[in-house]
Amino acid sequence: MKRSSILDLSALRKRTRIFVLAPISLAVMAGCSGGGQNEQVAFVTSVDNCASSTKLSVIECQAAYEEAVKEAESTAPRYQYQRDCQAEFGNCENRGGFFVPFMAGYIVSNIVSDSMERKHRFTNSHPSYMYRGPGQFRNKIMTSDGFVVGSPGQSSYRVPRDALKPKPAVTRTISRGGFGATASAKSNWGSSRATSRSSSRGWGG
C-alpha cells in the first residue's frame, strides 16, 4: 500500500477543540488534564524532605533539587512590579529587574522505587510555588506555567505527563515586528489573475 494506513483524525477535528484562556499574569491550567497519561509525583520542600518522604536517595534528591533550581532561573513566573508578584505568590525576590516568587519546593517524579523500573528510570523534577492569590487556587502548589498540582500535605499527586515536561524560558522583549516587512512589500502585487493578494493566499509555494 502506498498510502498511510490509518490516520488519527481526532486531533484534526477543529470544531471540538478546547482553548484555555490565560489570565494576564499566569496561565492557570487546573483540571485540564487533556486525557493524557498521568504520572505520580511528590512535592518536597528540601533535599532532606525528599530523601525522607520518597524512595529516592539523597544523591538523587540533591540532583533533582539542582535541576529544579536551574529550571526556575529561566521559567519562574515574572512580574514587573513586586506588589503584583506578592499578590499572587507572597514572598518574591528581585532578579535582574524582574520579581519572581521564591520556590516553595519542587516536584519529583519516579518516586515509586521498583527493582524492575530502577534500571531505566530517571528522575524528573520541576520548581514549584505556593499560590497565595485569591480564588480557588489559594494555598495550592503550582508549577511555573500555572499548572495546579494540589494542596500541600499529600504523600503523592497524580499529574498529567505534559505538566512535567520542560517549559520554555521567559525573557523580556525589547522590540517586536522585525520580521514580516518583506512579505508585506511584495503583497502590493496581485497575481495576474486574482485581483488582490490578500485574505487567503500565503507565502508558501
Added chain:
Amino acid sequence: MLRVPCDERKNWEAMAQEFGFKFHTMYGEKYWDESAYYQFSLAQIEQGIEAPTADIHQMCLAVVEQVVNSDELLTRFAIPKAQWAFVRKSWQDGDPSLYSRLDFAYNGEGFAKLYENNADTPTSIYETGFWQWMWLENKVDSKLLGRHADQFNSVQEKLVNRFKELHALNPQRYLHFACSKNTEEDRGTVQYLEDCAKAAGVQTKFVYIEDIGIDKDKQFADLDNNVITWMFKLYPWEFMFEDAYGALLGQQNIRWLEPPWKSILSNKALLPMLWKLFPDHPNLLPSFFEDELHLVPDDMLLVKKPIFSREGANISFTDARGNALDDKDNSDGPYGEEGFIYQQKYSLPVFDGNHTLIGSWLIDDQAAGISMREDNYAITQDMSRYLPHVIY
C-alpha cells in the same frame, strides 16, 4: 495516467468545516476540486515519480555542497553576503530538514521533467497528507471506488515519524510554528504541521512572524515572552534575510525548520546548477544562468524565471537569446530584482483542457506522495485547483 470525472461527495463541505479546511474555495473559485480525479498505474508512480524524486533530492544535496563552499556560487544564488556564515554553518552542522516538494511535468509516459524545487516553504501539504486521503477513504467506504484503489500518499504517517526523530534530537525544546498574518492558507498549513508534531509528542506553540520580538541578548521571543529555541517558519528565508531582524540571524541558539541551507534549494539558481552537475539527466530540463545564453541552441524556446519567484509569479517565455516572446500566458508579479534564470520551455500535459502539474513530496529524503494541480493556463499559479488522485 487518466483524468476521470466523478461525482462530488454530498457532504464534503460540511466535512471541510468540521476539520477546519477553510481555504477550499478562494475568491469565489474552487481550489479543492473533486469533480474529477487523476488515475495512475503503480509503475507510473513508482518508476515515473517516486524513484526520480528520491534521486533528484540527492542531486540537489550535491548542489548545496558545491554552493556553500563557493563565494562565487553563493553570489550567483543571490544569498546576501551577510548571511553566508549562517547558511554555511547550518549545512556544515548537518541541520535536519522536514520536507520539500518537487514540481514535475509528467503525462504518464517517458520521463517526468523537474520544473522546480519548493524546498523552503512548500504548501498544500494538508490537502495532500490528509484531505485527499480522506476523500479516498470515503470513496472506498461508499463503494464508489474498489477496495484495491490506492494512493501515493504516506505523507502524514511520514511527517509524524519525522517529527518523532526531530523530537529525539531536541527533547527539551518547544517547537514554535510561525507564518504571516492574514493568510488563511498558510495558517491552515502550519496548524496541520503543528498537529502532526503534537502527535509525535513534540511540545508546540504558535506565533505570527510579525509578532516575533527580541530581548537584549538578541534572542527571539513570542508574544508570551517565551524564548524561541526551535522554530518552523512558513516564511521564505530570502524574506527573513531582508527583514530588519535578518541582521541578527545566527546569534541565537535556534534550530530552524526548514534549516537555512534550504535557501539554496528553494532558489531557481538551483536549476542551472543541476544541469551543470548532471547534464542530460533525463528528469532535468536544460537550464542556464543569464550569462550562459550563448550556450543555448538557436531553436530552443526558454522560460525566464526570477531567482526568488513563488507561486508562478513573474514568469515569461523567451527565444534562445532571452528576447521576450509576446505570450498571453506570461505572468507578472513582485519578483525579479535579484536576477533570472532560463529553463527550456516544456509544456505541461493537457487533460480535458486543463494544464496539469504534479507536486512530489519528500519527508526528509524519502519520497512520500503527490499532489495534483490544474490550471486553465500553461503556468500554474496560486489559484490552480487541487484534485485528488488514485493508483488503480
